[in-house]
Amino acid sequence: MRQELMSLPKGLADDVARNLVMVAQLIDEEPEKAYEYSRIALRLASRVAAVREAAGFAAYATQKYSEALAEFRAARRMTGTVELWPVMADCERGLGRPERALAMAGEPEVQKLDKAGQVEMRLVAAGARRDMGQLDAAIVTLQSPELASNANHPWTARLRYAYADALLAAGREGEAREWFAKALEADKDGSTDASDRLAELDGVEFVDAFDDSDADSDDDTDVADEAAGSQEPAGADGETDGEGEQRSEPRDGDES
Known part of the structure; x- marks a missing residue:
């Protein structure tokens, strides 16, 4: 540059x-x-x-x-x-033209890409298949030597994640969980939300103990309790009782 x-x-x-x-x-x-x-x-x-x-x-x-x-x-x-070929194809997807993206995946330019570019093109092609409602074809598109390899490359986590997501969309939950786990194993820099997807499949819910909206709600409850307490009959010692309780709500865990 x-x-x-x-x-x-x-x-x-x-x-x-x-x-x-x-x-x-x-x-x-x-x-x-x-x-x-x-x-x-x-x-x-x-x-x-x-x-x-x-x-x-x-x-x-x-x-x-x-x-x-x-x-x-x-x-x-x-x-x-030809380095920009995959992202150009993905722009066609973004414009609502998945068939053009798929056509680009079959052009001679793809053979001139390096390995990372070819994997990227495969991801785009699979996405185009899904856009067109061809879920099984998308799964097959992602099945490749790169997916089966145990080597860890910059694109490995994303490829495994896309495969897991396609499997889940097809209702193959057990296989999807396996591949989300493999994606997480390869995701050293947190480029995917594979951990969240795994937790979701395992039924894990996350609780935010510092939810501001809950704190505001609790403050309002305390004020209401104090007001109500001031109107209650006094006890034998002339004092009134009132209690306030704090709660935290579950928060859901995601291109992302």
Whole structure:
């Protein structure tokens, strides 16, 4: 990316670089802000492929799929690479065109992808099958040597998770639980919510002992009890009694 920016005057390159850094820092937690920075970079250097790609990912993160697809296509024309093929196909899904995504999964470009890209394309194709109501086909699409491998790669957890989720949707709960467990085993950086899905299947409920809404409700109850107590007949010692009780409510545990 730095090499691409060297084609710009230094002052302009620095401005563009600062905006791209902000895109990278914000895209996961604050995608709307990342998108705003990407638009600034795009206005400054629309002829730089890295800028078009960054703008595409920022638009994708904010579900602006038509805009994202246009930026990815522009970046691909500039570079001639196929790295963006899977995310371009996923944009077609986002636009409600799963059949186009599925067609892209069968194009020659897929064979030019590295292993990570091919796995990503498989995930997109399976998602397209599910979009079209072809659940069994989605399960078969995910069955691959990469899924069966015991090796742990950056994409392993996501692949196992997608397979588990498809199995669960098909009503194969026992198998789904097994694969959610395998996904969790491979998920070293918490990229999935496999642990929550496992707990849900096991019937585990989580309780939040610090629910603010409950505290407010309890305060109101205490005030009401005090008011009621002041109107109760006094005891032999001239004092009244009142009790307050605190409770916590269950909270459910999730792309996610």
